[in-house]
Structure formats: C-alpha cells, structure tokens
Amino acid sequence: MGTIRVFALYPHGVYNGNMIKDIKKRATHRSKIIEGQFKGLVKAIDEEKYCMDILTQSLAIQKSLGSLNKLILENHIRTHVKDGFESSNDKAQEELITELLDLYNLSNNK
Numbered sequence: 001m002g003t004i005r006v007f008a009l010y011p012h013g014v015y016n017g018n019m020i021k022d023i024k025k026r027a028t029h030r031s032k033i034i035e036g037q038f039k040g041l042v043k044a045i046d047e048e049k050y051c052m053d054i055l056t057q058s059l060a061i062q063k064s065l066g067s068l069n070k071l072i073l074e075n076h077i078r079t080h081v082k083d084g085f086e087s088s089n090d091k092a093q094e095e096l097i098t099e100l101l102d103l104y105n106l107s108n109n110k
Contacts, residue, residue: 023075030068037061102108 019027041057084096 005062018079019075020078023071023078025073026073027068030071034061034064036093037064069107 036051041054041061044054044057071077081096081100084092087093
C-alpha cells in the first residue's frame with residue numbers, strides 16, 4: 001500500500017489546517033453520527049443480536065464512512081489540490097499526482 005503524504009507546498013509536518021467551514025461542519029456532524037452507529041454496533045455484538053442486524057449496522061457504518069470520505073476528499077481537492085496545481089512548483093504537482101494515485105489505489109484495495 002502507498003503512503004499518503006502532504007506535498008511540497010507544505011513542508012514535512014506542516015499543514016495550514018484550513019478546512020472549508022461548511023465541509024468541516026458537515027464532516028464533524030457525519031463523524032458524530034458514525035460514532036453513535038459504531039457504539040450501537042458494539043452493543044449489538046455484546047448483546048449477541050441477530051447476525052443480519054449486526055451486518056446491516058456494519059454496512060450502514062461503511063456507507064457513512066464513504067460519505068465522510070467524500071466530504072474530506074472534496075475539501076482536499078478544493079484547497080490543497082487546487083493550490084498545488086496553481087503553483088509553478090513542478091515537484092509539488094508531481095507529488096500531488098502521486099498522492100491522489102496512492103489514494104485511488106488504497107480505495108480500491110481488494
């Protein structure tokens with residue numbers, strides 16, 4: 001699996017931390033929903049609920065995580081990717097391409 005990294009526009013270990021406010025609000029809300037769903041899943045397992053109910057809850061969490069991932073990816077594209085491709089730094093642009101390809105490979109893990 002590839003390593004996801006912050007490209008050269010942001011020196012190693014430095015990130016400006018500027019999320020788009022609306023996306024941050026929606027991602028935080030989605031994360032809290034996922035937290036509640038996960039607690040419900042743990043409880044269902046502890047209580048040995050019907051397997052199909054547990055699987056349904058697990059699949060719902062996976063869909064919610066997909067929704068969260070889409071929000072975070074949108075923020076990344078609208079901020080870091082946009083900034084990176086607008087820069088004249090060829091190395092930063094190549095690192096961005098590699099980062100996105102690594103993410104694609106990670107998301108298609110079989």
